[in-house]
Amino acid sequence: MSPSPSLGPAPRQKGFLQRPDCRIYYEVTGRGPALVFAHGLGGNHLSWWQQIAAFCDRYSCISFSHRGFFPSDAPAGGPDPADYAGDLTALLAHLGVEDVCIIGQSMGGWTALDHALAHARSGGARLRAMVLAATSGPVDPAQSEAAEAFAAWQAGAAPALAAGRAKGVHPALGTRGAAEQPAAHFLYRAIDELSATLDKEALRGRLMRGRTLPASALAGLAVPTLWLTGAEDIVFPSPVAPALAAAMPVARHVEFAETGHSAYFERPSAFNAALDDFLQDFFPGRDAQA
Secondary structure, eight states: OEEOOOBTTBOEEEEEEEOSSOEEEEEEESSSSEEEEEOOTTOOGGGGHHHHHHHTTTSEEEEEOOTTSTTSOOOTTOOOGGGHHHHHHHHHHHHTOOEEEEEEETTHHHHHHHHHHHHHHHOOSEEEEEEEESOOTTBOGGGSTTHHHHHHHHHHHHHHHHHHHHTTOOTTTHHHHHHHOHHHHHHHHHHHHTTTTSOHHHHHHHHHHTOOBOGGGGGGOOSOEEEEEETTOSSSOGGGHHHHHHTSSSEEEEEETTOOSOHHHHSHHHHHHHHHHHHTTTSTTOOOOO
16 A cells, blocks of 8 residues: 555555455545445446545545456456455455445445445454445345335336436436536546446346345344435435335435435535434544534
């Protein structure tokens, strides 16, 4: 891990973690309790720029690019989501992190939940808390008490996705986000396109085939969890999130109005406020700086 110029007053480190079949790029910005940010299918470590800047004065913010996502390497045959949790466990060990809060967005939910499930069985870095943003990871929404709500959401989301694609709208921001924030929409697409050699449709298929766990699998996860969703999400079914949160011993759900799939990117102030409020339960006294 090599030092590099600081981001304002916050110390910053970056490097590559060698895995058996690829390298994982990571950055650590700030000092204090560890927050690790796991990005979605349309992103990489850069996706969290609005969170790193907001939290690095009080926390060690760890961002990384999943295997296959720029500038990490792609293993032969492309990335397998089943390897994500192992990559994260190895990264935390490499950095000497003993306590961590994981924030997973969309695809990053597979990383977060698989890591949490493995942690519950075998230990490792202590998982203090978890945030699942627009994701249920490997948990199948159809295998929950909100299966009917999921089916109703699917019926509306499919045509909305098709209509957005026809207009060149990235589904992770949606029509409202693209119209209200064209600069953010452009930046999101630019970050997405950095991983140009990655077959994301093949990876999406692997993710969906790995979404097999019933909601009842969440009952054994005692880690405090915050579910964050956008009311206008056409990628992840926000209406199912309350039932999934209720399936966990210690969890709550916050929904952002007039927001699509990527609240962290589209509504960063609201997202960061919800995250900061949640973190106060575990790291009191680390309020947002005025």
